[in-house]
Amino acid sequence: MRFLALVFVNLRRHKLRALIGVAGISFGVAAMLTILSIVNGAIGMFERILSVESHCLVFERNVSDLFFSSVTDEQVVALRKMEWVESAQPLLFGLVSTPGHPIVTCFGVEGDNPRLTKAKWRSGRPEDFGKIAGGIWLGTRAADFLKVELGQKIEIGRGEFLVVGVLSTENGFEDGGVFLPLSEAQKFFHREGLASIVAIKLRDQAKAAEFSKAVAAEFSGLIALENREFNQSYTQFQILHFTAWAVGICAFLLGGLGVANTMLLSVFSRIREIAVLRVCGFSSWQVSGLIFGEASVIATAGLMVGFGLGGLALFAMGHAPQFQGYVQAVVKPAMVEGIIATSLVTALAGAIYPAYFASKIQPAEALRYE
Amino acid sequence: MNKHESDTGVGGVPPPRGYTSTPGGSNSLTPDILVAGRGLLKSYDAGRVRVLNGVDLEVRAGEIVALWGASGSGKSTLLHLLGGLDIADAGELTVCGLDPRNETHRIELRRQHLGFVFQLHNLIPDLTVEENLRVPALAAGIPQAATKARVRELAESVGIAHRLNHRIQDISGGERQRTALCRALMNSPKLLLADEPTGSLDEETGDTVFNLLRHLVRERGIAVVLATHERRFAEQCDRMLHVRQGRIEGSGSSGGAK
Numbered sequence: 065m066r067f068l069a070l071v072f073v074n075l076r077r078h079k080l081r082a083l084i085g086v087a088g089i090s091f092g093v094a095a096m097l098t099i100l101s102i103v104n105g106a107i108g109m110f111e112r113i114l115s116v117e118s119h120c121l122v123f124e125r126n127v128s129d130l131f132f133s134s135v136t137d138e139q140v141v142a143l144r145k146m147e148w149v150e151s152a153q154p155l156l157f158g159l160v161s162t163p164g165h166p167i168v169t170c171f172g173v174e175g176d177n178p179r180l181t182k183a184k185w186r187s188g189r190p191e192d193f194g195k196i197a198g199g200i201w202l203g204t205r206a207a208d209f210l211k212v213e214l215g216q217k218i219e220i221g222r223g224e225f226l227v228v229g230v231l232s233t234e235n236g237f238e239d240g241g242v243f244l245p246l247s248e249a250q251k252f253f254h255r256e257g258l259a260s261i262v263a264i265k266l267r268d269q270a271k272a273a274e275f276s277k278a279v280a281a282e283f284s285g286l287i288a289l290e291n292r293e294f295n296q297s298y299t300q301f302q303i304l305h306f307t308a309w310a311v312g313i314c315a316f317l318l319g320g321l322g323v324a325n326t327m328l329l330s331v332f333s334r335i336r337e338i339a340v341l342r343v344c345g346f347s348s349w350q351v352s353g354l355i356f357g358e359a360s361v362i363a364t365a366g367l368m369v370g371f372g373l374g375g376l377a378l379f380a381m382g383h384a385p386q387f388q389g390y391v392q393a394v395v396k397p398a399m400v401e402g403i404i405a406t407s408l409v410t411a412l413a414g415a416i417y418p419a420y421f422a423s424k425i426q427p428a429e430a431l432r433y434e
Numbered sequence: 435m436n437k438h439e440s441d442t443g444v445g446g447v448p449p450p451r452g453y454t455s456t457p458g459g460s461n462s463l464t465p466d467i468l469v470a471g472r473g474l475l476k477s478y479d480a481g482r483v484r485v486l487n488g489v490d491l492e493v494r495a496g497e498i499v500a501l502w503g504a505s506g507s508g509k510s511t512l513l514h515l516l517g518g519l520d521i522a523d524a525g526e527l528t529v530c531g532l533d534p535r536n537e538t539h540r541i542e543l544r545r546q547h548l549g550f551v552f553q554l555h556n557l558i559p560d561l562t563v564e565e566n567l568r569v570p571a572l573a574a575g576i577p578q579a580a581t582k583a584r585v586r587e588l589a590e591s592v593g594i595a596h597r598l599n600h601r602i603q604d605i606s607g608g609e610r611q612r613t614a615l616c617r618a619l620m621n622s623p624k625l626l627l628a629d630e631p632t633g634s635l636d637e638e639t640g641d642t643v644f645n646l647l648r649h650l651v652r653e654r655g656i657a658v659v660l661a662t663h664e665r666r667f668a669e670q671c672d673r674m675l676h677v678r679q680g681r682i683e684g685s686g687s688s689g690g691a692k
Contacts, residue, residue, distance in 0.1 A: 067572060069565070077560050340556045343519065344617070345545035345573030348537075428519035431552065 067350075071357040074330060081326050085362040086369060088322025089407050093370020096312030096403050098377045101393035103308040107301050108394050109237045113171075115291045117178035118153065118263035120272055122279060125287040129300055131157045134258045139283055143262055146282075148275040150267045153177050154259030156249045160221045160242065162210055168220075169241035172249025172259070179233055180243070187214040188229025194245035199228035203239035221252065236392040264288065312403075316410045319366065323359055323414035330358065331422045338422050339430035348423035355419035356412060363411030367404060468625050468657050469493035469516060474525035476511055476680075485511045486522070487680035495624065498651065498658040502668035503677035509661035510629050512677065516659060517550060517627050518543055530624055545574040549618030549656075551647070553630035555610040557602045563589070563613050564598040570620040581620070588616040592646050608639040615647055619654070626651060626658045632667065644670070 075082040114121055122143060124133040135154065143152045156172030173180065175194040183190070186204055193201060200220065202210065207230045212218045216227050220242065232239055250256045266275060272290045279288035295301060331338070338351055346354075378393040469491060476486040485508045493499050501509040514520040515527060518534035530547040532539035544550075549570075557566045564585055571581040589595040592612040597605050605613070611631060618626055631647060632640030644667050651658050660671060668674045676683045 066578065070572070073558070073560050336556070337558055340558065341569065341573070343517070343544060343550050343556075344570045345541060345621070347541050347573075350573065426520075428514045431519070431556070 067353070068357065070354060071361055074334070074354075075358055075361060078330065078333070081329055082358075082362060085323045085326035085359075085411075086365045088319035088326075089316075089363050089366025089411055090319075090368075090370035090373060092312070092316035092319035092410065093367055093403055093407055094373035094377060095315035096308075096406070097371060097374030097395070097399075098381075098393075099308045099311055100399050100403075101374070101378055101395050102381070102391055103304045104394040104396060104399065105236070105392040107295075107304060109235050109392055110301075111291070111295055112235050113155075113179075113237055114261065114263060114294070116153075116182075116263065117151070117265055118291065119266045119269045120264040120275060120288050120290050121294050122152075122262040122264055122283075122286055122288045123260065125285055130260050130298075131159070133260045134255070135260070135262050135286065137257045137259075139286065140259060140262055142282070143264065143279075146275070146278060148266050148268070148271050148278070149264055151265045153263045153265075154246060155261050155263060156246060156253065156255065156258065157260045158249060158253040158255075160252075162218065162220050165209065168206060169237055170220075170249060170252075171238065171241055171243050172246045172253075173243060174246050179238065180231065183231040183233045186230040186232060188231070190229075190231075192228060193243075194248075196226070196228045198224075198226050200225035201229040201231060201243040202227055203241050203243075204230055204232040205236070205239040206242055209240070223252070313406065316406050319407070320410035320414040323362055323411045324417065326362065327355055327359055327415045327418035328421070331355065331418045335425055335430045338425050339427040342425065342427045343431075351425075352419040352423045355422050356415050359411045359415035360408065363408050366411070367407050370403075370407070466495045467492060468495055469527075469529050469659070471515070471527040472525055474512070474515060474527060475523045476508075476515065476520065477523060481523075485680050486515070488525070489680070489682055491516075491675070491682065493625065493657055493659055495657055496655045497673065498648065498660065498671040500668035500671035500674045501659060501661045501677050501682075502663070502665060502674050504663055507677045508680040509663075509677045513627050513629050513659060513661050516625075517548055545570070546621060547624050549621070549623035549626045551611075551614050551618045551626065551628040551631040553633035555602075555607075555614040555634075557610060557613055557617070559602045562599050562601055563594060563605065563609075566602065566613055567598075567617050567620055570617060574621055576621070584620065585616075588619055591650060592616055607635055608643060611635060611639075611643050612646065615643065615650065619650060619656070622654070623656060626656050628658060628660045630662055631660070632662070632664070640664075640667075 122135060123130055124135065127133040137154075140152055140154045143149055153174065155177075158170040158172065160168050160170045162168055180190050180193055186207070188201065200218065202212070207213060207227070210218060212227050214227055214230060217224055218227055231243075244252060246259065250258060264275070266272060276288040276290070279286055289297065341351060378391070381391040382393060471489060471491040474486050474489040474491070475484075477484040489508075489512060491512070501512060503509050511520065515522050515534065516529055518529070518540035521535050527534055529543055532543050532547070534540055534543060558569065567585045567588065568578065568581055585598070586595060589598055592615060594605075594609050594612050594616070597609055602610060602613070611634075615631070626647075628647065632644050635643060647658070648670065650656075658671075660667065662668055
């Protein structure tokens with residue numbers, strides 16, 4: 065018999081109790097995996113929207129959300145004239161509602177925007193973009209959940225538009241959104257002459273820092289960041305990351321309490337047995353090791369079940385039409401490592417007091433009174 | 435008791451044979467003395483219940499000593515002190531050259547020098563007989579392969595080899611006690627502490643277990659301290675010590691069968 069066998073003996077003896085501990089950890093793992101993957105996916109999609117054919121982003125300085133950023137048409141023209149700039153693509157973000165769908169993202173772009181030229185067009189033609197009055201272009205998923213196709217009319221906000229193209233950009237946000245020519249979008253959102261951001265493609269990416277300094281010098285209200293810098297510093301991304309980890313860790317804390325409860329019951333129900341182990345020569349460290357071993361097995365089982373449950377949940381959400389394609393889960397190795405570490409730490413922390421209690425059991429007392 | 439008292443013994447009682455006090459104060463035993471205890475006091479309930487009242491005890495290698503007395507006389511408590519399961523309030527005790535008050539020594543004692551048999555078998559019910567026998571070896575870190583022959587030999591010696599793969603709940607009371615006896619002998623102890631090992635068995639099974647115990651320890655040269663309230667078993671030991679009200683009142687050879 066090996067040490068691990070003793071660990072499994074006790075878990076087998078109280079299967080239901082062990083399963084409750086496993087369930088606590090697995091729900092924590094599943095919750096964390098799901099939330100983090102969705103947040104990572106969402107951030108990734110947003111990053112890709114911003115970084116299509118661009119090296120830098122220019123937007124309003126000190127703005128809390130890019131939806132509220134304003135870059136004027138004049139500034140766009142001036143940016144295009146800067147020596148470092150190969151191309152500058154203004155992009156206006158807005159939110160619209162349609163019957164049954166209160167939030168649909170709207171992108172105001174110019175006709176030569178690379179996201180249009182590189183998209184797969186299910187219907188309509190890229191060269192017609194911006195040339196058909198009263199027209200609107202839909203992402204494929206938006207067309208699916210709005211149940212409209214080329215040539216049909218659709219009510220968006222206070223207006224009615226004719227669907228003149230359906231395109232797929234392989235980006236969940238864009239695919240679940242609608243496109244308007246920039247000038248139309250400016251009118252629709254009452255933001256005439258403004259864009260939210262300008263995506264800049266540089267002639268020489270190595271000169272990005274030089275470009276950023278020049279923007280800061282020339283436009284006091286604007287800031288230029290390399291895409292990488294933007295992803296690291298954008299407050300909304302940080303809030304999303306923080307919230308995801310906070311919610312996940314709260315879920316784990318509940319799991320940890322479950323493990324603590326399971327292990328305490330496990331110790332209390334076999335005080336005599338632990339006393340016998342001590343009589344047979346087990347040290348207090350070995351007894352503690354037994355309890356931590358059980359907690360580790362519970363955590364490991366919880367991890368496996370939790371990853372399975374989380375994977376299923378992500379798969380279901382990724383394929384559910386209700387989510388309009390916004391769920392594009394991204395599982396990163398560091399995230400998985402973080403979840404594994406958190407679950408093990410939680411389970412072991414939950415076992416600290418039970419292990420301490422078990423290690424302090426006095427054999428004579430336990431054998432005398434139980 | 436302090437070091438100076440140890441030179442003359444408690445209350446004028448001379449030190450046990452083989453026991454000397456070195457100038458440095460540490461106790462040393464002649465090789466054949468396994469237990470040397472003097473002036474052992476133990477009380478519970480914040481001193482209100484005095485269980486041991488100054489016990490002197492010496493056990494030599496290979497001898498079977500009976501602690502005989504009524505329930506509550508202090509036999510089990512004395513046995514617990516010898517095994518380091520409990521700590522004396524006062525007095526000096528050396529077991530197999532080690533100090534049971536010291537945690538490291540206690541663990542070494544239990545792993546290498548002592549075996550325990552209780553009135554209730556105290557086996558782990560969800561394990562098989564074989565797995566129960568391996569518990570002491572597991573505690574001592576002895577590899578599984580190294581204990582295979584030992585498990586078989588012990589099980590055969592008490593007639594439970596055919597039960598090795600049975601769970602404890604599936605075997606009889608006598609078989610459980612024989613399993614407990616094997617477990618106690620697993621790590622080849624020098625001293626076996628048996629607390630009413632026949633107390634939960636019927637007369638016939640009790641006789642069988644007692645005879646087995648005596649046979650096994652004789653064969654292996656193991657010393658035994660047996661706590662029992664049954665005079666018939668006590669009389670079969672090498673020495674019978676009468677424990678009464680926390681003291682050893684009479685001692686001497688019982689003329690037990692060898």
